[in-house]
Amino acid sequence: MTVPSGYQPPAPMVVPTFxxxxxxxxxxxxYEIRAANPDGSEGQLLAMAEQKRxxxxxxxxxxADESRSRAVFSFKARQRLDVGAEHDVFDEYGQPLGYFRKAFGASMLRSTWHLSAPGIEAVGQERNQFIAVLRRVWNFIPFLNNIPVPFLxxxxxxxxxxxxxxxxxxxRIAxxxxxxxxxxxxxxxxRVAAAMAVALDALQSR
Known part of the structure; x- marks a missing residue:
């Protein structure tokens, strides 16, 4: 069987929805990460993430589970508290799986991230430009600073x-x-997708 030029095989761990x-x-x-059941409900626990402040x-x-006795993957910044820091994703043995970084300049009006993994170079942005601007206005109003942003x-x-x-x-609304x-x-x-998804929440204000 001939393999098409540029073919990239599926990743070792593929979870279409979680x-x-x-x-x-x-x-x-x-952060609790669960698989999606066929009916769209929450299924088995896939991982527990922990971010120390x-x-x-x-x-x-x-x-691997709530006991937090076995670390199965992680991500770590290359630089100290840098808004544009690159974050490497590692497997449980410390081998790199990919990396991501926030594009600081492009994120001034609309949060933008770069994601890299074997065979993949992707850019992620907030879907709604209007909501992106509203979030920034909200964060600039002093008495609203400590109130969670109400926009999805x-x-x-x-x-x-x-x-x-x-x-x-x-x-989701919750x-x-x-x-x-x-x-x-x-x-x-x-593991790269989960790391990126958690980072969108954990690092979004950086």
């Missing part, structure tokens, strides 16, 4: 070469931040 739910505790942000170099570790915002990542959708993250993440591109490893 959900992320934030848990806020003292000094630690946690007040660290000079941002790092989020993903564990979504991100779409497109392949920079073909323009095809790579992944999307849609915020008391705590919740997201539905879809990954139509089978080349994108679940």
């Amino acid at each position: 959900f992320i739910r934030q848990r806020v505790t003292f000094m630690v942000n946690r 007040m660290k000079l170099r941002e790092e989020v570790v993903f564990f 915002f979504h991100f779409d990542f497109l392949d920079t070469r073909t323009g095809a959708p790579v992944m999307s993250s849609e915020k 008391l705590r931040d919740q997201y539905t993440v879809t990954v139509p591109d089978p080349r994108l490893d679940f």
Whole structure:
């Protein structure tokens, strides 16, 4: 069988749809990641992510379950508290899976991220320009600074070469931040997609 030129095989771990739910505790942000059942409901736990606050170099570790006894992947910033820092995604053995970074200049009016993984170069932006501007106005009003932004915002990542959708993250209506993440591109490893999706919440204000 002849392999087409430029063919990229599916990633080792492919999860087409999953959900992320934030848990806020003292000094630690946690994220619960669950697969989607065929009927669209939340299914099995895929990973628990933990972000420790007040660290000079941002790092989020993903564990196999709620016991947090086995780290299965992670992402870590290359620079210290830099709004444009590149973040590498690693597997449980410390091998790189991909990386992402926020495009600081382009994000002034509309949050923009660059995502890279084997066979994939993608750019993600807030889907709605109007909502993006409203969020920024909200954050500039002093008495609203400590109140969570009430607007739902979504991100779409497109392949920079073909323009095809790579992944999307849609915020859901809930008391705590919740997201539905879809990954139509089978080349994108679940671990990279999950890291990017959690970063969209954990690092969005950076």
